[in-house]
Amino acid sequence: MNAREQWVALGTIVRREVMRILRIWGQTLMPPAITMTLYFLIFGTLIGSRIGTLHGYTYMQYITPGLVMMSVITNSYGNITSSFFGAKFGRYVEEMLVSPMPPLVILGGYVTGAVLRGLLVGAIVLALSLFFTHLTVVNPWVTASSVLLASVVFSLAGFINAVYARKFDDIALVPTFVLTPLTYLGGVFYSVDQLPEPWRGISHANPILYMVSAFRDGMLGAGDIALGPAYAVMLGLMLVLGWVAITLLRRGVGLRS
Amino acid sequence: MTSAPALDIRDLRKTYPNGVEALKGITLTVEAGDLFALLGPNGAGKSTLIGILSSLVNASGGEARVFGVPVHARRSEAMALIGLVPQELNLNQFERPLDICINQAGFYGIPRRVAGERAEKYLRELKLWDKAEHSARMLSGGMKRRLMIARAMMNEPRLLILDEPTAGVDIEIRRSMWQFVQGINRAGTTVILTTHYLEEAESLCRNIAIIDHGRIVEHTTMRALLAKLDVETFVLDLAAHCPDALPAPEGIALRRIDEHTVEAELPRGRDLNGLFAALSAAGIAVRSMRTKSNRLEELFVRLTGPGKEAA
Numbered sequence: 411m412n413a414r415e416q417w418v419a420l421g422t423i424v425r426r427e428v429m430r431i432l433r434i435w436g437q438t439l440m441p442p443a444i445t446m447t448l449y450f451l452i453f454g455t456l457i458g459s460r461i462g463t464l465h466g467y468t469y470m471q472y473i474t475p476g477l478v479m480m481s482v483i484t485n486s487y488g489n490i491t492s493s494f495f496g497a498k499f500g501r502y503v504e505e506m507l508v509s510p511m512p513p514l515v516i517l518g519g520y521v522t523g524a525v526l527r528g529l530l531v532g533a534i535v536l537a538l539s540l541f542f543t544h545l546t547v548v549n550p551w552v553t554a555s556s557v558l559l560a561s562v563v564f565s566l567a568g569f570i571n572a573v574y575a576r577k578f579d580d581i582a583l584v585p586t587f588v589l590t591p592l593t594y595l596g597g598v599f600y601s602v603d604q605l606p607e608p609w610r611g612i613s614h615a616n617p618i619l620y621m622v623s624a625f626r627d628g629m630l631g632a633g634d635i636a637l638g639p640a641y642a643v644m645l646g647l648m649l650v651l652g653w654v655a656i657t658l659l660r661r662g663v664g665l666r667s
Numbered sequence: 668m669t670s671a672p673a674l675d676i677r678d679l680r681k682t683y684p685n686g687v688e689a690l691k692g693i694t695l696t697v698e699a700g701d702l703f704a705l706l707g708p709n710g711a712g713k714s715t716l717i718g719i720l721s722s723l724v725n726a727s728g729g730e731a732r733v734f735g736v737p738v739h740a741r742r743s744e745a746m747a748l749i750g751l752v753p754q755e756l757n758l759n760q761f762e763r764p765l766d767i768c769i770n771q772a773g774f775y776g777i778p779r780r781v782a783g784e785r786a787e788k789y790l791r792e793l794k795l796w797d798k799a800e801h802s803a804r805m806l807s808g809g810m811k812r813r814l815m816i817a818r819a820m821m822n823e824p825r826l827l828i829l830d831e832p833t834a835g836v837d838i839e840i841r842r843s844m845w846q847f848v849q850g851i852n853r854a855g856t857t858v859i860l861t862t863h864y865l866e867e868a869e870s871l872c873r874n875i876a877i878i879d880h881g882r883i884v885e886h887t888t889m890r891a892l893l894a895k896l897d898v899e900t901f902v903l904d905l906a907a908h909c910p911d912a913l914p915a916p917e918g919i920a921l922r923r924i925d926e927h928t929v930e931a932e933l934p935r936g937r938d939l940n941g942l943f944a945a946l947s948a949a950g951i952a953v954r955s956m957r958t959k960s961n962r963l964e965e966l967f968v969r970l971t972g973p974g975k976e977a978a
Contacts, residue, residue: 411743415776422773426766433761501757505818508721508751509774510743667683667724 411510419511420519427493427523431530438489438527439534442481446535449477450542453599464601465632470543474536475626476598479560481535483618486528486561487589490520490568491581498572503665513659517569517652524565525558532557545629552637553628559644560621564589566651573655573664597622602634617643671735673699673826673857674720679729681715681881689715691881692729697859697874699734699825702852704868704889705861706967707878713861714754716878717830721751733826747775750824752815754831754861760804764795764814767803772821782821789817792847809840816847826857833864845871865967869893877967900959901939903929906952916945930959 411419431438450470458469465472497503506516539545547553567584575581596618602610613619614635624640627633633640658664674697681690689712697703707713718724720731722742731738736745758767765786772782790796793813798806806814812832819827829848833841841864849871852858862868868875868889875892877885885892905927913921913929919942920932929951931942946953 411747411776418776418778419774422770425773426770429766430761497759500759501755502759504723504753504757505759505771506774507723508746508749509771509822510746510776511774512743662725666722667718 411512411515415510416512416515419509419515420522423506423516423519424522424526427489427520428526430493431489431523431527438485439531442485442531443534443538446477446481447538449473450539454542465630467630467632468543471545471630472601472626472632473599474539474543474545475629476596476622478532478535478539479557479618479622479625480593480598482528482532482557482561483564483593483621484585484589485531486524487564487568487571487585489527490524490565491572491575491585493523494520494569494572495575495578495581498575498665499578507662507665513656517655517659520569521562521565524568525561528561528565529557532561547629548631549628551628552624556621556624556628556640556644559641559648560618560625563617563621563644563647563651566648566655569655570651570658573658575664592616592618595619597626597634617647620644671699671732673697673701673734674859675732675735676716677730679716679719679731680727681712681719681724682727689881690719690726693878693881693883695876695883695886697857699857700852700855701874702849702858702872703860704872704875705859705878706865706868706875707861711878712881713878714830717751717753717828717859717861720828721749721753722746747822748825750819750822750827752812752819752827752829752832754834756811756815758803758811758814758818760802762803763800764790764803764806764817765799767814768818768821771818775822777822785821785823786817789820790814792850793817794843809836812836813840813844816844820851824856826859827851828859830861831863832860833862833867841867897935898932899935900930900932902957902959903931903946903953904955905929906954910949910951914945914949914951916941919945 453473454470458473461469463469494503497506536545571581571584595613596616597613602613602619605613620635620640620643623633623635624637624644627637627640674695676693676695679690679693680688682688693712693716705713705716715724719726720733720738722738722745726739733745733748736748738745762770768786768790769779769782772785773779777785786799787796790799793816795810795813795817798810803811803814812834816829816832827848833844836844845867848858848860860868860872872889875885875887875889876883902924908926909923909929911923913923915921918934918937922930922932924930933939933942943953
């Protein structure tokens with residue numbers, strides 16, 4: 411396939427993914443909007459009003475970047491696992507496997523679709539937050555690049571999960587037992603500076619902490635981690651997971667016999 | 668490149684991780700423009716062979732070339748030449764037939780405008796255009812099979828592989844699918860067809876290979892294969908009990924089936940007078956007679972039946 415044909419193929423996968431997200435908007439866009447509205451109401455308005463300020467921001471302002479990042483991460487991951495595993499389960503992944511598309515185009519198409527859903531949900535949650543608080547964006551580049559990197563990282567992780575999954579339970583296990591705990595312990599609702607040792611040190615092993623911190627730094631200028639290490643972790647994870655994902659796809663693990 | 672055969676397979680082998688040796692060194696050539704039948708009982712290795720050709724299965728050894736392009740070494744080029752209609756339904760049931768076809772074209776890098784035109788062409792030819800915007804899950808089994816053919820045609824392949832395309836399809840739809848396949852073959856597409864309907868292979872295909880236990884046990888023209896049926900078998904219903912000792916007329920083999928039935932096998936075209944004379948002389952009266960089903964089915968059973976297991 412020449413470059414132009416590869417662009418057509420990539421666009422086809424992305425278009426199909428976007429159509430899927432919009433077709434089942436009640437499953438893809440509505441639930442995070444409702445869940446995050448409840449978070450804003452309960453943690454931000456009801457409980458947050460009694461907490462006071464964190465790094466000079468109201469609790470509601472402080473947790474908003476974390477909740478946006480949490481939505482982006484879970485939706486990017488969830489989109490690619492359900493879509494790619496669904497294609498495996500229904501066997502229509504074979505439509506792509508018997509085509510001349512190189513593995514990188516297949517991976518790129520699915521990751522782009524997952525990132526688009528993550529960012530769309532993130533934008534919805536951000537828009538909803540404006541009903542509850544006033545937000546600023548201190549550094550738009552850090553804000554945009556950190557949310558994009560986090561979305562790519564968890565899209566790649568979700569793709570790897572979907573490649574190995576043999577049944578629907580396998581794509582539910584990681585979000586339930588790994589992703590959700592890491593997100594809740596990743597500084598979404600608090601600053602790790604508030605934690606005593608050894609929990610503060612242990613928290614630094616959680617990659618989501620670096621993503622939430624960088625995004626919060628971009629929006630509020632109040633991150634827990636310096637931007638250098640945060641970007642190093644995100645870029646490092648992206649490269650490692652990208653390499654694993656493309657290797658699995660090239661070898662046909664879970665796809666070709 | 669144009670003189671290369673549509674399919675050239677050399678010593679192709681596949682052993683699955685569980686130790687099952689599905690292909691034991693297959694060598695096969697299909698010429699460009701052919702309409703070729705690949706027959707074999709369940710588990711013979713047909714789907715594994717097709718899986719390797721379509722890159723869904725990795726070969727353990729040997730080589731397959733499509734129009735001279737090695738499938739493994741130049742996968743992308745080879746796949747652009749092939750269209751596959753798999754045995755199992757593999758449609759996204761939540762998409763519309765029109766989108767399924769247009770997306771398939773997109774996977775081959777075909778621009779959306781061209782894809783739309785082709786989708787309409789093949790959905791119309793396969794009598795699915797009125798269902799183009801329905802959900803695929805609403806289609807009948809026969810419609811889904813035709814949709815998979817339309818989808819496989821979106822890249823206008825030079826080699827179309829149909830793995831049991833008419834399984835479970837009623838005779839009317841089956842015949843319309845035959846007409847479509849014959850039409851695209853006349854237009855220049857090489858077709859490889861696997862089927863369990865032997866009359867389908869007999870009426871459609873010019874050349875044939877029979878695969879059994881991972882080996883090719885026959886690879887010839889349909890005409891030559893059918894010419895091997897140089898004997899005819901008749902089933903004779905007797906008026907009385909069949910004696911234990913049957914006569915042995917020259918050139919005719921008589922077999923006792925049960926106490927009222929005898930089978931007679933004799934060279935094609937030979938008159939039956941000698942048979943009846945011998946039976947009459949032995950005091951055996953024949954009440955009725957019928958031809959035993961034969962042709963391809965009989966050959967198939969002979970070639971792949973019990974006792975034909977390869978080492």
